[in-house]
Amino acid sequence: MTEHGQGAHDPGAPGPAGTPWTASRQAPSVQQLESFLILAEELHFGRAAARLFVTQPALSRQLRSLEERLDVILLQRSRRHVEITPAGAALLPKARAVVEAMAGLCRAAGSHSRQIDGRLVIGSIGAEAAMPYTRAVLDELHACHPRLRTSVRSLDLATHFDALERGEVDVLFLRPPVPPGIETLTMATEPRVACLPADDPLAGRDEVTLAELSGRPVVDVPPQCPRMWWRFWAADPRPDGSPVRYGPVVPDMEALLLAVSRGQAMAFLPAAARSFFPRPGISYVAVQDLPPGTAALAWAARNRTLPTVAAIRRAAATVLRNAPMDP
Known part of the structure; x- marks a missing residue:
């Protein structure tokens, strides 16, 4: 005796095998x-x-x-x-x-x-938009979310943190450190170099120390910039505890480079500046005892779970996992 109920046919018996699927003969689920x-x-x-x-x-x-x-x-x-x-x-x-x-x-x-519609505004300072990690992140983002529209805005030194805080950009490729309320994912680490006037006595050297640069004024940034950020980039204070003397205030990279080329002050920049910002009247010199800097993708902590922000965070994490990069 079997558990099989009535109504099913023997496979060899005649039946409606050629009958098309209809409401009375449903297709299998x-x-x-x-x-x-x-x-x-x-x-x-x-x-x-x-x-x-x-x-x-x-x-x-x-x-x-x-x-x-x-x-x-x-x-x-x-x-x-x-x-x-x-x-x-x-x-x-x-x-x-x-x-x-x-x-x-x-x-x-x-x-x-799961593909995300909408628009993502990406901020960038300096040459960050042209860096290999930035291009790789955007390629990964567009591959995963082809319907997501993106735009990149170049921001100046004075206002890039404000633009993120006010929501003018959703994420920002920048150079840490960052003030409270902003989260980052480190994309690369690289040395920092001294940006000197070409006629500076140290400009022809392959390498200098912070002590040798002591006394030279460093360009300053507008007051709306977080002071902790610029003190890091100005190497202030120096290893011996001495404070830095500041020179002219510059709002953006072009003003910074102009001030240095005119001999008004010096600056410390990422080593990538050698390739991205060559200028007449400027020389870049390695600094032996200057700690490296980092490059990062940043977003406001309150916005970390927004779909568009989460999407580019995932894309950046994928890029780092697959091929860690340097500038």
């Missing part, structure tokens, strides 16, 4: 096909039901409905034995292909549904 696949693996109703988190009677009903819809007997079962039929064995790979195809469809749909 993916859930039914999954139940068949698990049963074919286990050949045991109890174990299969446990894997599917259903009761044995519910699993029997699923299989019976599937057999009726396909008009074939897939499994022969008694109280102590379950065996796949020749028809079931023949249909097994096709059932598996349907289930896998549906899973692929759902994954693709999920990927598209």
Whole structure:
């Protein structure tokens, strides 16, 4: 005696096999096909039901409905034995292909549904927009979210933190340190160099020390800049505790370079400035005892979970995980 109910046909008996799927002859559901696949693996109703988190009677009903819809007997079962039929064995790979195809469809749909629409405004200071890590992050972001519109704004030294705080930009490629309320992901580390007037006696040297630069004024920035940020970039105080003497106030990189070229002051800049900011009247010199600086992607802490901000944070983390970069 079997558990199989009435209504399913012998695979060799005549039946409506050529009948198109209609409301009276429904196509199998993916859930039914999954139940068949698990049963074919286990050949045991109890174990299969446990894997599917259903009761044995519910699993029997699923299989019976599937057999009726396909008009074939897939499994022969008694109280102590379950065996796949020749028809079931023949249909097994096709059932598996349907289930896998549906899973692929759902994954693709999920990927598209997670794509982010909208607009992301990205700030950049100095040459940060041209750095390899910035380009890699934007490439990764656009690959994952092709519908996300991005724009890059070049910001000056004086206002770049304010632009992030006021929401004029959503994220910012910058050079730490940063004031409270801003979070960062470090993208690269590089040496800092002295930016000197070309006629400075030290300009022709391969390397100098901070002590040798003592007494030379350093360009200053407007008061709205966080002081802790500029003191780091001015190497203030020096290792011996002496304070730095500041020179003219400059709002942006071009004003900084002009002040240095005119001999009014010096500056400390990332080593990448040698390539990105060559200017007549300026010389870049390595500083032996000056700690390196970092480059980072920054965002306001309160905005870290916004979908667009989270998307570029993930893109930056992927870039770092796949290929850590230096400027």
